[in-house]
Amino acid sequence: MTRYLIKRVLGVTLSLLVASVLLFATLNVLPGKASTAALGLNPTPAAAAAFNKRYGLDRPLVAQYLSWIGGVLRGNFGKSYQTDISISREIARRTPVTLELTSCAALVALVIAVPLAFIATLGRGTIVDLVATAVSLIGLSLPAFASATALVLLFSLRLRWLPPGGYVAPTVDLGTNLKLMFLPALSLGFVSGGLLMRIFRTGIVDALAREYVLVSRSRGASRGRVLWRHAVRVASIPFITVGAMEVGAIFGGAVVIEQIFQLPGIGSLVLEGIETRDYRVLQAGALVITAFVMIANLLVDMIAAVIDPRLRVTTER
C-alpha cells in the first residue's frame, strides 16, 4: 500500500508538471496579446515594449516558462498584468471558497445519491423506485446553471428564505456562510448526485442478482447482511470510480456557479483571466484547479484501493 501510494504521488507530480507545460503553451497561442489587453488597442510601441520588458514577455517562451514554473514551485505566481495584485495572495484568499463550495457540492451529491439508490433498490419496480429514478434523471439532465437560476427564483425571490448570492467567510459568520453556500452547493451537487445515484442503484441491483448473493441468502444470511456485505461493497467500486471522475466535473462546474452566485473562488478568477488575457492569472488558476482535481482523484483512488485490494495488487507488480 505504501509503495502504491508513493508511486501514485510521483505520478500526480509528474502529471502536474506536464499540465503546467500544456497550460503555458496553449494559453500563449491564444489570439489576443496581453499588452493589448492591458494597455488598450493601440499602445505606443514604447509603451508596449516597456510593458513586455516589465513582465518578461520579451524573452523566449521557454525562458518565460522556466522562470514562471520556478516561481510557482516557490509559491510565487507573480503579479496580475491588469491589476498588479499578487496572484499568490489572491489564490490563497480564494482557495478556501472553492474548496468549501466543491466539498459541499460533493456532500450534496452523496446525500442525494446514496439514500435514493437504497430507496430505489429496496422498492425496486414500485412507484418509489420510479420517483427516485425520475429525481436522479432530472438532476442528471439539468445543467447546474439552469437549476441555479430556478433555485434563486424559488428560494430567494419567491419564498425569500435564502440570499440570491454573495459570500461571507465562515470565520466571520458561520450561519450566514452556510446560508450563502446552500443554493450553489445544491445546484452544483445535484448533477453529480443524479449520475451517482444511477450508477450505485444499477451496481446494487446487479450484485443482488449474482449467484453468490442468492447462495448466501439461501444459506440463511439476512437480507440486510447480504445487501451490506456483498451488494454494497461490490457496487461501491464503479460508484467510487465514477465519483472520482465527477470530482473533475464539480470543479469545472464551480467556475460557472461561482460566477452566478458571486462567490469569490478560483473559478471566477480564471474567468476574469480569460476575459482580459491575463495569462498569469489564468495559468495560476487553471494549474491550481488541475492540482485540486488530481489530488482529489488520488484520495478517491486510495479509498477504492482500501475497499478493493485487487486495485493495489495489480499496480504493485
Add this chain to the structure above:
Amino acid sequence: MRRRYFALGMAPAIASIAMVGLPTVGYGPARAAEGTLRVGFVDGPEGLDPAYAVVGASHQIIDLVYSGLTKLDNNANPVPDLAESWTADSTGTVYTFQLRAGVKFHDGTPLTADDVVYSFQRLKNPKTGYAYATQVESVAEVKALSASTVQFTLSKPTGPFLTFLAFPGNFIVPKHLAMSGSSLTSHPVGTGPFKFVSYSPDHELILEANQNYYVSGIPRLEKLDIKYIADDTERANALLGGTIDFASRVGAKDYDNIVATSGLAGTEKVGGRWFWIMTQDEKPPTNNPLVRLAISYAIDRQAMVDTLFFGHARPILGGPIPNWSWAYDKVTDIMPPHGDIAKARALLKQAGYPNGVQITMTLGSTWQNLVEQGPLIKAMLARAAIEVTLTSMENPRYMDLVWSKGDYQISNMYWLSPLADPDDFTYLNYRCGSGMNPQKFCDPKLDALLQQARYTSDKTARKALYTQATELILKEMPLVPTVTATMLDVFSTKVKGWEPMRTGMYRNLSEVTLGG
C-alpha cells in the same frame, strides 16, 4: 481600444429570470454597518492608476478616489474641483490655475503644483503609453508658478480642454508615490471623496470616506462596499433580495418591474451611451457609401427602442452628437424613426447591387446586449435585400480580429462617453487611423473639420463646425448610429439624494445618505 465603456462585461449565458413584483424585506448577509452603502457595479476595474487605466470600470473607481483640476457637473459642464479658479489669456492657449488651499492626498501629503506638473508630464511621456494621449496632445508645457499656481501652455486653442481635465485619466496623482515606484495600479492614493481600502478582483472593492475631503460634509457615507456582479439579472436579483442597496446599469427589461416594487426606486438619465453598427469601409460591399446608407435606412430604430430596450432608449436620427448636447443641430435629423425600406433598396440598386448583397455580421459573444441585437438587425436588413449571416466569437478574439485587424464586414458596438463633449462622440470614431475607427474610414475633409472643431475655443464656432461635420457624416455614413440607451440605476428607497450623471460616473455617491 479595449474600452469597456462599451462592454457590459462577461456574463455566463444563463436563462433570464422573469422578474416579478416583490416586496423588499431585508435579510441575508449580516446587516451592513451604519453608513455603509452596498453597491452593485458591473465589471471590476483593471488597474487604478489614472495614467494606465484603459477601461471604464477603472475610471469609475478612479473618479471616486482621485480628483482633477476640474470636474463635470450633472450636465457635463466643467466646474472647479482641485483648481479653485482659472484664467485664460486672450489667445485661449495659456491657462493659469489657482489650486484649492489645504488639499491633502489620502496619505496625508499636501497637494502642490508639483504634483499637477508631474501628473501631466507622466501622461505626455511616450513610455507611459497613455491610452487617451490625444486629450493631452495640445498641452505643450505645464509649469508651477508657485506652490499653488499652475500654468498650462497649449500649442493651439483647445475647445474641450477644461472638459478633458475632468476625465479620470487626467486626474492628479501624488508625485512622491508615483516616483518612488509604489503601485497606484493596485493601491490608488488620491485626493477624492473616498479612500481606497481593498480590492478582491472582480468580487469586491471597499472604499471609506476621506475625512479630510476638501468639500465639507462630503462624503456623507462612511463606507462604500462595491460588489461586482457582471450579469444584469443577478445584479437586479441582488437588489431585490436585499443583499445590495444600489445597483448600477440594470437591464432595460428589468427596470420597470424593479421600480414598481415597493421599497425600491430608480433613476433614468439620457447620457452618452450610444450604439452603432460598424461597417468595414475599405472593402466591398461596405466601402461604398451608398451601401452604408442603405443599411442605415433599412434600420427601424424605433423597433430597436421598443423591443430591445423596452422603451428605455432614444432613436438616433442624425449624427452621433446627442440631442441634449449644446452642439446638437436639429437640421441633421434625417433618418425616419422606422427606417425607409424603399429608399434602402433604391440606394442598393444605385450602388450596383440590384439583386441585393450578402454580408457577415461579427459579434463579440460576451456582450449580451450587443449579441441580442444581431437577429433583429439581420431581420431588418433582410427586408432591404441585405442578407446577413451572423457569427460570434469570444471577446479577446473579436477585439483582435475586428478592432485591431479590421477583418470583418459589419459588426456592432456601444460606448458610454465619459466626457459628453461633442468631440467625444466624433474625434476618435471618425478620424483616419484612429484606434476607435475599425471601419478604417478616412476622409481628409471630415478630419480637418473635426480637428478644427476640437482646436477652436469659441462654442458658437464649434457648433457650426459640428453641424458641417455631421452633414458630411450623414452623406458618407462611416458607421451607422442606431440608438442612445438611457442609463438606469435602481436602489432601495432608504438611499437618499442620488443624482445620476450624464457621464455615467458615480462620484455623486459621495452626496448620498442612507435613511432608516
